[in-house]
Amino acid sequence: MDHLLMILINAIFLSVVTANMDMKFGYHIVEEKARYFENIETNLEKNTVRIHTPAHNDVMESYQIQDFRQGQQMKCLPSLRQCRLRDIDRKTAVDAGQTTEAFIHSWNKGDKTINNANEKVVVEMYFADFNEIIDNISLRGALQEFHEDFKYPVYKEKKIPDDSEVLNITRSAGKT
Numbered sequence: 001m002d003h004l005l006m007i008l009i010n011a012i013f014l015s016v017v018t019a020n021m022d023m024k025f026g027y028h029i030v031e032e033k034a035r036y037f038e039n040i041e042t043n044l045e046k047n048t049v050r051i052h053t054p055a056h057n058d059v060m061e062s063y064q065i066q067d068f069r070q071g072q073q074m075k076c077l078p079s080l081r082q083c084r085l086r087d088i089d090r091k092t093a094v095d096a097g098q099t100t101e102a103f104i105h106s107w108n109k110g111d112k113t114i115n116n117a118n119e120k121v122v123v124e125m126y127f128a129d130f131n132e133i134i135d136n137i138s139l140r141g142a143l144q145e146f147h148e149d150f151k152y153p154v155y156k157e158k159k160i161p162d163d164s165e166v167l168n169i170t171r172s173a174g175k176t
Contacts, residue, residue, distance in 0.1 A: 086157035
């Protein structure tokens with residue numbers, strides 16, 4: 001009976017969320033010596049997730065949108081005055097609904113802090129081709145609306161394969 005009641009409460013809660021479509025979450029992040037607050041907004045109707053991460057440690061401030069309808073995400077970096085566009089990895093991020101559900105579950109448990117000591121860090125590497133600027137006209141929907149707030153050049157990012165060997169070059173690799 002308790003299990004059935006919990007399912008009913010979740011169904012009612014999700015129907016209220018779906019009617020509103022926009023949800024905002026805030027998390028206190030503890031990452032090594034840095035402590036900061038990250039704002040996350042999900043929109044089920046548009047199937048998008050927006051994230052603002054302040055500068056911390058060696059990480060630059062960023063604004064990001066994941067547009068699951070288009071299968072792409074854009075991250076804008078104000079300190080570099082540029083945005084970067086890449087495909088969404090569907091293995092780690094399915095849609096805004098799944099993301100919202102995960103946030104709701106963590107909030108229901110009282111978890112509003114993410115601590116890297118308790119989490120597994122997944123390293124993914126990307127590279128950007130700075131010789132090729134994406135034309136803003138080719139952006140559509142939520143990505144285009146998001147980019148209007150920045151109007152920085154947009155560069156395409158591509159994932160570096162997981163089995164790549166990364167070399168730490170400590171001297172100039174160009175002609176001397």
